[in-house]
Amino acid sequence: xxxxxxxxxxxxxxxxxxxxxxxxxxxxxxxxxxxxxxxxxxxxxxxxxxxxxxxxxxxxxxxxxxxxxxxxxxxxxxxxxxxxxxxxxxxxxxxxxxxxxxxxxxxxxxxxxxxxxxxxxxxxxxxxxxxxxxxxxxxxxxxxxxxxxxxxxxxxxxxxxxxxxxxxxxxxxxxxxxxxxxxxxxxxxxxxxxxxxxxxxxxxxxxxxxxxxxxxxxxxxxxxxxxxxxxxxxxxxxxxxxxxxxxxxxxxxxxxxxxxxxxxxxxxxxxxxxxxxxxxxxxxxxxxxxxxxxxxxxxxxxxxxx
Numbered sequence: 214x215x216x217x218x219x220x221x222x223x224x225x226x227x228x229x230x231x232x233x234x235x236x237x238x239x240x241x242x243x244x245x246x247x248x249x250x251x252x253x254x255x256x257x258x259x260x261x262x263x264x265x266x267x268x269x270x271x272x273x274x275x276x277x278x279x280x281x282x283x284x285x286x287x288x289x290x291x292x293x294x295x296x297x298x299x300x301x302x303x304x305x306x307x308x309x310x311x312x313x314x315x316x317x318x319x320x321x322x323x324x325x326x327x328x329x330x331x332x333x334x335x336x337x338x339x340x341x342x343x344x345x346x347x348x349x350x351x352x353x354x355x356x357x358x359x360x361x362x363x364x365x366x367x368x369x370x371x372x373x374x375x376x377x378x379x380x381x382x383x384x385x386x387x388x389x390x391x392x393x394x395x396x397x398x399x400x401x402x403x404x405x406x407x408x409x410x411x412x413x414x415x416x417x418x419x420x421x422x423x424x425x426x427x428x429x430x431x432x433x434x435x436x437x438x439x440x441x442x443x444x445x446x447x448x449x450x451x452x453x454x455x456x457x458x459x460x461x462x463x464x465x466x467x468x469x470x471x472x473x474x475x476x477x478x479x480x481x482x483x484x485x486x487x488x489x490x491x492x493x494x495x496x497x498x499x500x501x502x503x504x505x506x507x508x509x510x511x512x513x514x515x516x517x518x519x
Contacts, residue, residue, distance in 0.1 A: 216288050217350075218252040219281050221245050222260060226278055229267045237364060239346035289488040303331040305492045308344035309357040312435055313480055316454045317357065317372060321499060328495050348483055354490040356483045367489070371482040371500050374452040376415070378468045379460075381445050391469035398424035401447040404431045405438040415450060418472055439465075452478045 224234035225245070235245045253260055260274035270278060305325070309318060314336065326332045337344070337353060344356040349365060361368055378397075380386045386396075397419075406412055419425040429447050432438050435455045442449045443464060450473065459465035482500070484493055 215248070215251070216285065218248045218255075219284050221248040222252055222274075222281055223278070223285060225249065225261065225268060226270055226274065229269065231268060239342075239349050286487075292488065303329055303491075304333045304335055305490060306335045306337070306352070306354045307357070308337045308339055308347055308353040308355070310341060310344075310359070310480075311338055312452065312455065312478075313357040314338045315435070316452075317480065321496075324499055325492065325495055329492070332492075345483065348485065351485070351488070354484065354492070355496065357480050358483055360479050360481050361483065363483075365486060366483045367486050369482045369497065369500070370479060371496075372480040374454045374478045374480070376450050376473060376476045376478060377453055378448060378470050378473065379439075379442060379451050379456055379465045380448045380468055381442055382464055382466065383445075384448065384466070386448070386468050387466045389468060391471060394418060394470055394472040395422060395424075397426040397448075397470075398422060400426040401429045402426040403438050403441045403447040403449040404428045405435060405449060405451060406431060406433055414476060415473070 221234060221238065221240075224237055225231055228234045228237065231245050231249075232242050235242045238245065249260060256273075256277065258273040258277075259271050260277065262269045262271050307318070318336065322334050325334075337347070339347070341356075341358040341361065344353065344358050345361060345363065345366070347353040348356045349363070357371065360370070378386075378392075386392060426448075430438075430441055432441070435451065438449050438451060439456060439459070441447060442451075443459065453467070456465050456467075460467060482496060484490060
C-alpha cells in the first residue's frame with residue numbers, strides 16, 4: 214500500500230473534492246483519481262460516493278479514515294525519528310530560487326555545519342512553484358521561496374532584501390544622497406523582473422510618471438541585470454544583497470529613491486507542518502541573526518550571518 218495513496222484519500226475526505234485535493238497536493242486531478250482507484254482495489258471497497266457534486270465518504274470510507282490518518286502519522290513520526298537518531302545521515306534537502314542559491318546559501322550552509330558536525334546538504338534550484346510541489350511531495354525537506362501560503366506548509370519570513378537603485382561609476386547620479394522618482398525620467402533602465410508583487414508596484418509607480426524611464430533591457434536573471442549595469446548599459450533596481458561586492462569596490466553606487474524605500478524582495482522558509490526537518494530549529498535560530506527589525510540594510514551585509 215503506497216503512502217501517497219493514503220495521503221490522497223485523507224486530502225479528498227478533508228476537501229470533499231478531487232479537484233481541490235489535487236490543487237492542495239500540486240497534482241493533476243487524474244493522478245489523484247488514479248491513486249484512489251488503486252487504493253480502492255487494494256481494499257476491495259468503495260471509499261467515496263461520487264453521485265453528488267460534493268464527494269462524500271462511503272460507509273467503508275468513514276470506517277477506514279481514522280486508520281488512514283494513523284497510518285500517515287505513524288509513517289511521518291517514524292521518518293522523523295530516523296532522521297533524529299541517525300547522526301551519520303544528517304542530510305538536508307533544500308530547494309531554493311537562483312538568488313537564494315547565489316547570495317544566501319553560501320553563508321547559511323557553513324553556519325548550519327558549525328552546529329551539526331555530520332551535516333550534509335543536497336541543493337535543488339527551481340522556480341517557487343516547483344519547490345512548493347517537491348516539499349509537499351516530501352522530495353525536499355525545506356524550501357526558500359517567495360512569500361506563499363498553503364494549508365500543509367509552514368511559511369516563515371526568513372530574509373527581506375531592500376530594493377534599491379544602482380548606477381555604474383561615473384553616472385551623473387553618483388554623489389547624490391537621494392533623487393526623486395521624477396529624476397528617472399528619460400533614463401535608460403535595465404529592468405530585472407522576478408514575478409513578485411513588489412515588482413508590480415514598481416511598474417505602477419513608473420506608470421504614474423509623465424515621463425517614465427525607458428526600459429531598454431527587460432531580464433529575469435539578477436547576474437545578467439547587474440553585468441549590464443556594470444557595462445554602462447543603464448541603471449537598475451536590484452536587491453541589495455546581490456551587489457555587495459560591487460558596492461564595496463565602487464563599481465556600483467546605491468542611490469536612495471524615497472518612493473521606493475519600503476519595497477523589498479522577501480524570501481520565506483517553507484516546510485511541512487506535520488513533518489518538520491530536525492534542522493528547522495537551527496534554521497530559525499540563524500534567521501534571528503540575519504532578520505533585524507524585519508529589514509536588513511546593505512551596509513550591514515559584509516557577512517549576512519555575523
